[in-house]
Amino acid sequence: MESVARGGTRWKRFAVVMVPSVAATAAIGVALSQGALAASFAVSGQQFKVTAKRLEGKNFVQYGAMEVSHNGKHIPVAVSGFKSATIEGLCQSVVIPVPLFGDVSLNLRAGDKGEKVRAKNLYIDLDQLDADAVFRDINIGVAAEASTKGPGVKEGDRTVEGSFAQEARSATLTDVEQTAWATSAGTFRLPDLSLSVKRGKHECY
Numbered sequence: 001m002e003s004v005a006r007g008g009t010r011w012k013r014f015a016v017v018m019v020p021s022v023a024a025t026a027a028i029g030v031a032l033s034q035g036a037l038a039a040s041f042a043v044s045g046q047q048f049k050v051t052a053k054r055l056e057g058k059n060f061v062q063y064g065a066m067e068v069s070h071n072g073k074h075i076p077v078a079v080s081g082f083k084s085a086t087i088e089g090l091c092q093s094v095v096i097p098v099p100l101f102g103d104v105s106l107n108l109r110a111g112d113k114g115e116k117v118r119a120k121n122l123y124i125d126l127d128q129l130d131a132d133a134v135f136r137d138i139n140i141g142v143a144a145e146a147s148t149k150g151p152g153v154k155e156g157d158r159t160v161e162g163s164f165a166q167e168a169r170s171a172t173l174t175d176v177e178q179t180a181w182a183t184s185a186g187t188f189r190l191p192d193l194s195l196s197v198k199r200g201k202h203e204c205y
Contacts, residue, residue: 008136045069046094047127051204052176053089053112057082057122060135061150063165065157067125067181077125077181081151082171087117090190091204105202110190121186123154129178137169154184177205 060082067075092108111117137149144153144165 008134009138010132010134045071045073045075046096047179047181048092048094049204050093050176050178050180051089051091052087053174055085055087055171055173055176057085057171057173058169059083059150060168060171061144061147061152061165062167063144063147063153063157064163065125065154075127075181077127078129079154079157080124080126081154082122083120083151085119085122087111087119090117093203095201095203102199103201105198105200107196107198107202107204108190109194110192113192115191117191118189119185119187121151122188123151123184124178124180125182126178126180129176131173131176131178133171133173135168135171138166139168140166142167 060080062078062080065077065079067077069075089112090108090110094106096104096106098104139149142165144163147153147165147167149167149169
């Protein structure tokens with residue numbers, strides 16, 4: 001069992017589910033991203049699944065927000081932000097129903113041949129996460145807009161002023177499984193990228 005340094009917090013196999021304006025315990029995120037840090041945009045309304053063997057992030061913040069889908073539906077999410085992150089063994093999958101054809105799966109894999117995925121100013125909008133996690137120098141209960149350890153509230157996010165958030169100097173997460181609605185980043189480097197399209201359901205988990 002890995003030891004935790006003074007100022008660190010370990011949570012074993014935690015789960016995250018957000019409700020409007022309430023930030024819960026912890027989060028992670030990895031997925032395909034925009035080429036530049038995105039402002040508010042309408043999400044597709046299609047969830048995707050992500051797994052990772054290990055994520056190490058620096059300057060972390062998490063807060064509650066509300067996404068709006070392309071058809072106007074409001075979706076409560078947990079937004080997790082990292083100033084920088086490395087990911088080992090990334091897998092992302094999304095299943096798209098195609099009329100008269102059936103389900104089609106889009107799968108992406110990267111960072112599983114020795115070189116890690118690297119991201120800067122990474123934000124993930126998710127509603128479920130399972131992982132083993134260690135947080136160092138964590139503060140729980142700060143106001144989202146007052147966070148100083150993470151990259152700050154993402155431009156365009158819909159939050160309630162003074163809403164509950166948490167922040168940490170660093171976070172290490174292993175055996176990650178999550179469902180997400182959107183991801184954006186300043187830069188996202190994906191070594192050994194593999195992308196496949198297959199008929200039927202072929203998800204990361």
